[in-house]
Amino acid sequence: MLHITTLHYLILGAALFLLGVIGVLTRRNVVIVLMSIELILNAVNLNLVAFSHYWQGMPARLGGGPLALHGQIFSIFVITDAAAEAAVGLGILIAFFRNKETVNIDEVNLLKW
Amino acid sequence: MAPVATPFFFYLFAAIMLIGGILVITRKNAVHSALALIVALLAQASLYLMLYAPFVAGVQIILYAGGIMVLFLFVIMLVSIERSMKERQFNSQWVVGIIAATALGGLFIAVYAKGRDIFPDGVSTIMEGDNTQKVANLLYGQYMFAFEIASLLLLVAIIGAVVMAKKRI
Numbered sequence: 034m035l036h037i038t039t040l041h042y043l044i045l046g047a048a049l050f051l052l053g054v055i056g057v058l059t060r061r062n063v064v065i066v067l068m069s070i071e072l073i074l075n076a077v078n079l080n081l082v083a084f085s086h087y088w089q090g091m092p093a094r095l096g097g098g099p100l101a102l103h104g105q106i107f108s109i110f111v112i113t114d115a116a117a118e119a120a121v122g123l124g125i126l127i128a129f130f131r132n133k134e135t136v137n138i139d140e141v142n143l144l145k146w
Numbered sequence: 147m148a149p150v151a152t153p154f155f156f157y158l159f160a161a162i163m164l165i166g167g168i169l170v171i172t173r174k175n176a177v178h179s180a181l182a183l184i185v186a187l188l189a190q191a192s193l194y195l196m197l198y199a200p201f202v203a204g205v206q207i208i209l210y211a212g213g214i215m216v217l218f219l220f221v222i223m224l225v226s227i228e229r230s231m232k233e234r235q236f237n238s239q240w241v242v243g244i245i246a247a248t249a250l251g252g253l254f255i256a257v258y259a260k261g262r263d264i265f266p267d268g269v270s271t272i273m274e275g276d277n278t279q280k281v282a283n284l285l286y287g288q289y290m291f292a293f294e295i296a297s298l299l300l301l302v303a304i305i306g307a308v309v310m311a312k313k314r315i
Contacts, residue, residue, distance in 0.1 A: 037156045039265045040258065042197070045160045047254040049167055049186075051247055056171035058243025059236045064176045064222055068183050071214070072167055075190055078202075086197040087265070099280070105202050106284050112209055113296045117303035119214045123221040124310030130225045131313070137230065139237045 042083035049076035061137045063129075067122050074115045081108040155196060162189035174231055176222045180215055187211045201278045 049072055056069025085104025091097025130136060166186030173179045187210045194203035285293055 037152050037196075040262055041156060041160075042193070044258060045163065045193075047251070047258070048164060051251050051254070052164070052167035052171055054250060055243060055247045058246060059240040060171060061233070061235060061237045062176055062230055064218065064225070065171065065173075065179050068170055068179055068218065071183065071210075072170060072186070075187065075210075078206075079190060079193065082194055082197050082199050082202055085199065089198070100284075102277070102280050102284055105199050105277075105281055106289055108199075108202055109205060109281075109285070110292065110296055112205055113300065116209060116214055117299050119217055120303045120307040121310065123217060124307035126221060127224060127311045135230075136225050136227075137233065 039083050039087045043080060046076040046080040046083070049073075049079065061139060063126050063136050063138050063141075064123075066138055067119065067126070070122075071115060071119065074111055074118075078108040078111050081105070081111065152196065156193070159189040159192045159196075162186065163193070174235055176227050176230075177219065180218050180222060183218075184211050184215050187215070198277065201281045 053069045053072035053076060056072065057066055060066055060069065081104040083104075085102055085108075088097045088101040088104065089099055091101070126136065129141065133140065163186045166182045166189065169182035170179045170186065173182065187206060191203040191206040191211070194200075194206060
């Protein structure tokens, strides 16, 4: 490949997303599950910034142009959400570890019937 | 400034990110996973720079690699990892998980193979000097309300984290 297009970034984002999904579905350690969620959010962020770059090269009558930075704005909001999610998730993890002395996600079955 | 050797750096950082991601989901020690995730996040910040998004790259380094990952490392140190390292690392549904992820990957491949024609090859070269200014104009102009809601969300997250981690309320 001689030059890098938007599709390259999308494929990289999809691969990272898949890695995150595999981590969420297969790991037992809650901390690593939360880190896999961060991987998923980062894959989405990469897609958003790549599309922002793509739209900056589009003509202005379609909504593009150098001011079309909406993808970057949205990725900043996603980073904010990731911070909030990590803080609350790790707080829940600490509360859970205090009660049951484990970090394994398949032993978290208090609400399961 | 025109980009230099874009394919080389793209594949380099993409390889770093993918290796980091694989290490995150395969390491037994959670500290190693966190360090691999930091490497992947820094490589992603470099990719943001290649996409002419320097402000998002800075936010990524300061907030993700600097803030969130320190939080993760603190919590890993708080909970005991010695016991969980001796145990089984993958849960009993891992076969189903891999199958579901493979199906999702097939879906991605199908969509991208079908839709690859709508992405033109033309690469835009934009001067990135005033990127931060433009982002700020949008953030404090058109997205003012969403910005305020985000601050409210962070407040709720602070209260939630304190309430969850507190021993006795």
